Amino acid sequence: MCLSDRGLFSGYTAGPFYDEMFSAQGCARSHYARLFEKLGVMAPTQFEDRRKHADLSFLLQGITFTVYSDGRGTERLFPFDLIPRILPQAEWARIEAGLSQRVVALNLFLQDVYGKQLILKDRKIPSSLVYSCRHFRREMIGLEVPHGIYTHVCGIDLVRDSSTGEFLVLEDNVRTPSGISYVLENRLVMTRTFPEAFQEHEVLPVNHYPAELSRILRTLSPRTDPDAQIVLLTPGIHNSAYFEHSFLAQQMGIELVEGRDLIVDGVVVYMKTIYGLKRVDVIYRRVDDDFLDPLCFRSDSMLGVPGLMGAYRAGNVALANTPGNGVADDKAIYAYVPTLIHYYLGEDPILRSVETYLCDRSDHLSHVLSNLPSLVVKSVGESGGYGMLMGPSAAHAEIEAFREKILADPRNFIAQPIVPLSVVPSYDSAARCMAGRHVDLRPYCLYDGQEVTIVPGGLTRVALQAGSLVVNSSQGGGSKDTWILRGEC
Amino acid sequence: MNRFHLLHATEFIYDGPVYESYNEVRLRPIHDDRQSCLSFRLITSPASRGSSYKDGYGNWIHVTSILAPHRRLRIEAESVVLVHEAPVPEPGSMPLSGLDAVRADLLEEHFDWLAPSAYVPYLPEIAEISKTAEAGCDGTVAGFAETASDFIHNSFVYQKGATHVNSSVRDSLALRAGVCQDFAHLLLGVVRMRGLPARYVSGYIVSGSATAGTKQEEVIGGQASHAWAEVFLPGSGWIGFDPTLGKPIGLRHIRVAYGRDYGDVPPVRGVYKGRAGQSLSVDVRFRPALDDSGHEQIAEAKSESDHSGGSIPERPQQHSQQ
Amino acid sequence: MLSRIADSLFWLARYIGRAEDTARILDVTFHTLLEQAPQPHGVRWEPILSMAGEETLFRQLYTEPAAHNVFEFLAFNPDNPSSIMQCITKARENARTIRDRISREMWEDLNSLYLTLGRFDPQEETAAGPHRFCGRVIFGSHRFHGVSDATLPHDEGWDFLRVGWALERAEMTARLVDVQYRNLLALTSAGGTPDNHQWMAVLKSVGAYEAYHRQYHAPIDPARVAEMLILNPQHPRSIRFCVTEMQTSLRAISNTAPGSYANEAERLTGKVLERLRYSRIDEILDDGLHPYLTGLIHQFNTIGEVIARTYFYYAGVA
Incomplete structure (x- = not known):
C-alpha cells in the first residue's frame, strides 16, 4: 500500500525526516496499513466534516487551556489532529521498560539527595550542582515521605531521532506534569469520530489511568480508615491546566479543592465543608512547590495552605507528587540520569538521552558558545518551551542576546544538538491536505513504590506549524491520539 | 562558663x-x-x-x-x-594561598555556605574589601577572617534604623552603615568571595549587667538580639567573628540559629x-x-x-x- | 460538600435567575412601549433601570434612556455587572470551578448557552430588538433548570441551587412589583391613566399573565396583580411560593423537621413565610405596599448573608 494519488494523501511527501506512517519508499508501514487504506478512500469533505465534529465536541465540553499572552487570559482549544500516532506493541514494550527504569532511578535519586546523600558523598554527581538547582528544597532534607515515594506521577518526554529512528528521552517532568486529560479525552473523541477504525484495530485502552492513580493515592493515606479523604488541590480556575484538574477529580470521584478550602489546625489538614471541618488524608496537588505553603515557601502565595508542610512533616497528610522533585527534572541533572541509573540500579539505560552540554562546565561552555547557531539552548529550571533558544531558526541578534545571558549565569543553561524529530501526517486545515508535522511523545508513568504503571501510549504532541520543532501547547502545538496496537511488531 | x-x-x-x-x-x-x-x-x-x-x-x-x-x-x-568557652583558631592556621587547592572540595562540602544568597550577593565592592583584608592580614585564613571582621567594624557605622529587615548588603554598602544583621552579611560576603565557607548566626548578646561578677559594659545599640558570622577555617573548624562588636566571640554570645543569611533564620x-x-x-x-x-x-x-x-x-x- | 462548592452552586443559580429576570423585563417592556400610543406619562425605561439597581451607572455611560441604549446596557454591556451577558459569564465561571461536581450535561448546557449568546452581535441585536436575544436567555435558563433537575443528584448541592433560584426570584419579584406599582400609581396621580397594557406588561414579565386570568376571571386590577405576585401559593414566581421553596430546601440541607429550625437562615425564612401566609392584600396595601416590599427585600438580603455565614465562610474554630 503506497502513496500514489490517494485522495486525502495526494501530494504528500515525508520530506527528509523519519515518517512514522510511511517508509522511505513511500509505503505505509505495516502497523499503519489498515488505517491508510481507510483514510485513503475518504473524500476530503468527509474528513473535514469529521474534523469539525471533533472540534465542536472539544469546544462544547470546554476542554480548553488558558493563555495569558494578552494579559487577560483567553481560553483556547488545544488543537486536535485526527490522524492517530500509531506504535506497534513491540516498540512500545521497549519504551515502557526504559521509562520504568528511569522512574525508579529518579525516585531513588530523590530519596538519596533528601536523605543520606550517598551519591554526593561518592562524588558521582557534584553536590554543588544539586544544591544549586532552583527547585532543590532544603526544607525536604531529612523528611520521611510516605512509602519513600517521590515520583508518583511522571511525564517523560520522548522524541524519535530521524537520523536513527531511535526514541530518545528529551526531558523528565516529575513535579506536576499535565496533559493526561488530553490523552483520555482525545481517545474519547476519536472513538466517537472514527468508530469504524477502532473496530479494525486492537488499540490498547488508556481509560484505567484515573483508577490506577486513585489506587496509588489511597495507599498513601496515613489513616487506614476506608473513608480516607483524598483531594486534588488546584490553583484554581485561572490555571492553564484547570480543565485537567477538574476532569481528574471527577474521574477519580475525589474532591477538587483550592487552597482556601483547606485549613491546618495544629498538624492536621481539614477541608471546610457546609457541615464543618473534615479531615483530609491525601492531597494530589497540582500547585507548584513555591505556592504550596506560604508559611514554608513563598509567603505571598494565595494559592496554598499555610501550615501544610507541618502536617506533612508530622505524617498526618500525604502529598503527591512530593515537594522538591524539581531537583530531579532540572535540565542539568538530566545529563546525569544515565549515571543515576548505573549508580542505583547497576544497569545500562534502556532509553538514551540527548547529548547535553552543561554551560557551567568550562569545557562544555566554550563548545556551546562557538556552536550556538546549531544548538538548542534551554534554561534549566523552565518548562513548557519557555526560555529557549532554537539556534538554527534564531536571528543573529537573538543568538547574541542569549550569549550574554549564558555568560551572565552559565549554571542556568544547558545546550543540546537539535534532534531532527520524526513526523506524522497531520491535516493542514488551511491548505486542506495532509502534511508531515513533527511530533514528540509524553507517556504518563504512575509509581506505587513497587511497580511503574504506564498507560499505553501517552500524549503525542504535534507542532502544527510547518517545519516547527516546538510542540508545546503554549507555543502553537496540538495533539494526537496515540495508539499502541496489540500484537503488532 | x-x-x-x-x-x-x-x-x-x-x-x-x-x-x-x-x-x-x-x-x-x-x-x-x-x-x-x-x-x-x-x-x-x-x-x-x-x-x-x-x-x-x-x-x-x-x-x-x-x-x-x-x-x-x-x-x-x-x-x-x-x-562554654568559644573555640579559637588552631595555631598555625592554613595559609590563604592554600585555599585554591581545596576550593573545589570546599564547594562540594559547603555549597550553601559559599554560594551567593539573597541578602549576600557577590558584588565587586565586596571583592574590594576582601582584597583589602587580604593585603592587611598575616596571610593565614584565620588572620584574613579576623582582619576582614575588624575592617568592617572600623569602616562601617553602627546606626540603628539605617537599614530595614529586608535590606541586602547593597544597602549597607551604599550607606557605609547598618545594624548587626548588615555587619554579619558583609563579613559573610567578604570571606565567601575569598573561598571560605561562612554562615549567619542569629542569637543574643548579653549585656554586661546581666553577667554576674563582670563589670557593666555597654552593648552596642542596647540590643539583646544579635547576629554575627561563623567562618569555616580548614584545620580549625567553625570559628565565630563579630564584626559589630569588633571583639572575639565570648561567653556572652548565645547562638540560636544558623542560616545562609537572615532570610533563613x-x-x-x-x-x-x-x-x-x-x-x-x-x-x-x-x-x-x-x-x-x-x-x-x-x-x-x-x-x-x-x-x-x-x-x-x-x-x-x-x-x-x- | 465543600463550602466553596455550595457557595458556587448558590451563586450559579442566582446569576442564571438574574439573567432570566432581566431578559423578561427587558423584553416585555420593550414590546409594551412599541404597542403604547405616544403619551407624556406612558411607560418609561427609568423604572427598569432602577429595578436593576444600576441607574447611576447607566447615566454615566449613556446620555439618554433610549430603548437601544437600555437594551445594550442591560443585555451586553461588560461594564454593567448585572448585564445579562455578565450574569451568564459569572454563572459559567461559577460552574467551571465546580464542573467536577455538577453533571457533564449541566456544564455542557451552560457552556453552550454562553457560547451561543456570545455569538449574538450587540449592534445587530440592538437594531433588531431584544426579543430574539431575550427569548434565548429565558429559554436557556429554563433548559438549564430542566437539565439540572434531570441530571444532578438531588442532594445538598441540588438544594443550594434551589435556594439560590428561589431567593433570586423572590427578590426580583419584590423589586418588580415595588417599582411598577409606584410608577403606575404616580402616573395615576399625575392625571394619566395607566391602561391595561401596562399592568399586563407587569404580569407578562413574570410569565403570570395567563395564570392571572385563570385565577381571577376578571379584568386586570392593580390590587389583584399585587396579590398574585406576592401571596399566591401556586404561581412559581410569587414571593410566597419562592419563600416556601427556600424553606423546603434549607430544611433539606440541615435535615430539619417541619415546624422547627436549625439555624438563623431557617428561622428568618420561616418568619417571612408565616407573614406571607397570613397576610391579606388589602392589609398590605393599607399599610403601604412600598414599605412592605422594601422590608421584604431587606430580609432577603439578610437571609442571603446568614446563609453565607452558616454554610460558606469558615471563620476560625470556636
Whole structure:
C-alpha cells in the first residue's frame, strides 16, 4: 500500500525526516496499513466534516487551556489532529521498560539527595550542582515521605531521532506534569469520530489511568480508615491546566479543592465543608512547590495552605507528587540520569538521552558558545518551551542576546544538538491536505513504590506549524491520539 | 562558663481581627558542645496548637497555628542556656594561598555556605574589601577572617534604623552603615568571595549587667538580639567573628540559629488572614540563672517594630462573592 | 460538600435567575412601549433601570434612556455587572470551578448557552430588538433548570441551587412589583391613566399573565396583580411560593423537621413565610405596599448573608 494519488494523501511527501506512517519508499508501514487504506478512500469533505465534529465536541465540553499572552487570559482549544500516532506493541514494550527504569532511578535519586546523600558523598554527581538547582528544597532534607515515594506521577518526554529512528528521552517532568486529560479525552473523541477504525484495530485502552492513580493515592493515606479523604488541590480556575484538574477529580470521584478550602489546625489538614471541618488524608496537588505553603515557601502565595508542610512533616497528610522533585527534572541533572541509573540500579539505560552540554562546565561552555547557531539552548529550571533558544531558526541578534545571558549565569543553561524529530501526517486545515508535522511523545508513568504503571501510549504532541520543532501547547502545538496496537511488531 | 535565664517576648497588636494565623518561630538556643540549652518553653497567647522540628541546618523550628479571630498575639520563649568557652583558631592556621587547592572540595562540602544568597550577593565592592583584608592580614585564613571582621567594624557605622529587615548588603554598602544583621552579611560576603565557607548566626548578646561578677559594659545599640558570622577555617573548624562588636566571640554570645543569611533564620515569621495592619514589639530579658551571690539582676532591651521580630507579610483576605 | 462548592452552586443559580429576570423585563417592556400610543406619562425605561439597581451607572455611560441604549446596557454591556451577558459569564465561571461536581450535561448546557449568546452581535441585536436575544436567555435558563433537575443528584448541592433560584426570584419579584406599582400609581396621580397594557406588561414579565386570568376571571386590577405576585401559593414566581421553596430546601440541607429550625437562615425564612401566609392584600396595601416590599427585600438580603455565614465562610474554630 503506497502513496500514489490517494485522495486525502495526494501530494504528500515525508520530506527528509523519519515518517512514522510511511517508509522511505513511500509505503505505509505495516502497523499503519489498515488505517491508510481507510483514510485513503475518504473524500476530503468527509474528513473535514469529521474534523469539525471533533472540534465542536472539544469546544462544547470546554476542554480548553488558558493563555495569558494578552494579559487577560483567553481560553483556547488545544488543537486536535485526527490522524492517530500509531506504535506497534513491540516498540512500545521497549519504551515502557526504559521509562520504568528511569522512574525508579529518579525516585531513588530523590530519596538519596533528601536523605543520606550517598551519591554526593561518592562524588558521582557534584553536590554543588544539586544544591544549586532552583527547585532543590532544603526544607525536604531529612523528611520521611510516605512509602519513600517521590515520583508518583511522571511525564517523560520522548522524541524519535530521524537520523536513527531511535526514541530518545528529551526531558523528565516529575513535579506536576499535565496533559493526561488530553490523552483520555482525545481517545474519547476519536472513538466517537472514527468508530469504524477502532473496530479494525486492537488499540490498547488508556481509560484505567484515573483508577490506577486513585489506587496509588489511597495507599498513601496515613489513616487506614476506608473513608480516607483524598483531594486534588488546584490553583484554581485561572490555571492553564484547570480543565485537567477538574476532569481528574471527577474521574477519580475525589474532591477538587483550592487552597482556601483547606485549613491546618495544629498538624492536621481539614477541608471546610457546609457541615464543618473534615479531615483530609491525601492531597494530589497540582500547585507548584513555591505556592504550596506560604508559611514554608513563598509567603505571598494565595494559592496554598499555610501550615501544610507541618502536617506533612508530622505524617498526618500525604502529598503527591512530593515537594522538591524539581531537583530531579532540572535540565542539568538530566545529563546525569544515565549515571543515576548505573549508580542505583547497576544497569545500562534502556532509553538514551540527548547529548547535553552543561554551560557551567568550562569545557562544555566554550563548545556551546562557538556552536550556538546549531544548538538548542534551554534554561534549566523552565518548562513548557519557555526560555529557549532554537539556534538554527534564531536571528543573529537573538543568538547574541542569549550569549550574554549564558555568560551572565552559565549554571542556568544547558545546550543540546537539535534532534531532527520524526513526523506524522497531520491535516493542514488551511491548505486542506495532509502534511508531515513533527511530533514528540509524553507517556504518563504512575509509581506505587513497587511497580511503574504506564498507560499505553501517552500524549503525542504535534507542532502544527510547518517545519516547527516546538510542540508545546503554549507555543502553537496540538495533539494526537496515540495508539499502541496489540500484537503488532 | 556562663549560665543565663532568657525570656524573649514578641507581641503583635493588630488594628482589626485576624484569623488563621500561622507562625514559624526560631527562638530555641542551639544545643551542642559549645553551648547547652538546658530548658526551653514556648508559650503563645492566645493558646495555639503547635509542632516542632529540626531543619536541615540543625535549627529548631516551632510552628504555631491559631485559627480563631484575635487582635493580639504574644509569643514568649523562655530558656536556660549554659555557654562554654568559644573555640579559637588552631595555631598555625592554613595559609590563604592554600585555599585554591581545596576550593573545589570546599564547594562540594559547603555549597550553601559559599554560594551567593539573597541578602549576600557577590558584588565587586565586596571583592574590594576582601582584597583589602587580604593585603592587611598575616596571610593565614584565620588572620584574613579576623582582619576582614575588624575592617568592617572600623569602616562601617553602627546606626540603628539605617537599614530595614529586608535590606541586602547593597544597602549597607551604599550607606557605609547598618545594624548587626548588615555587619554579619558583609563579613559573610567578604570571606565567601575569598573561598571560605561562612554562615549567619542569629542569637543574643548579653549585656554586661546581666553577667554576674563582670563589670557593666555597654552593648552596642542596647540590643539583646544579635547576629554575627561563623567562618569555616580548614584545620580549625567553625570559628565565630563579630564584626559589630569588633571583639572575639565570648561567653556572652548565645547562638540560636544558623542560616545562609537572615532570610533563613528570622526569629518569628508568619502569615495571617484578615484586613488588619499590625504593630510589633519585642522584649528580651536576661538574668543569670544561678547567681552565686544571691543577687538577681535583670537586663532589659526593648525595641519597637525592629529587626528582631521578622517580617510578617499580610495575606489579603479572600473575597466573598457578591 | 465543600463550602466553596455550595457557595458556587448558590451563586450559579442566582446569576442564571438574574439573567432570566432581566431578559423578561427587558423584553416585555420593550414590546409594551412599541404597542403604547405616544403619551407624556406612558411607560418609561427609568423604572427598569432602577429595578436593576444600576441607574447611576447607566447615566454615566449613556446620555439618554433610549430603548437601544437600555437594551445594550442591560443585555451586553461588560461594564454593567448585572448585564445579562455578565450574569451568564459569572454563572459559567461559577460552574467551571465546580464542573467536577455538577453533571457533564449541566456544564455542557451552560457552556453552550454562553457560547451561543456570545455569538449574538450587540449592534445587530440592538437594531433588531431584544426579543430574539431575550427569548434565548429565558429559554436557556429554563433548559438549564430542566437539565439540572434531570441530571444532578438531588442532594445538598441540588438544594443550594434551589435556594439560590428561589431567593433570586423572590427578590426580583419584590423589586418588580415595588417599582411598577409606584410608577403606575404616580402616573395615576399625575392625571394619566395607566391602561391595561401596562399592568399586563407587569404580569407578562413574570410569565403570570395567563395564570392571572385563570385565577381571577376578571379584568386586570392593580390590587389583584399585587396579590398574585406576592401571596399566591401556586404561581412559581410569587414571593410566597419562592419563600416556601427556600424553606423546603434549607430544611433539606440541615435535615430539619417541619415546624422547627436549625439555624438563623431557617428561622428568618420561616418568619417571612408565616407573614406571607397570613397576610391579606388589602392589609398590605393599607399599610403601604412600598414599605412592605422594601422590608421584604431587606430580609432577603439578610437571609442571603446568614446563609453565607452558616454554610460558606469558615471563620476560625470556636
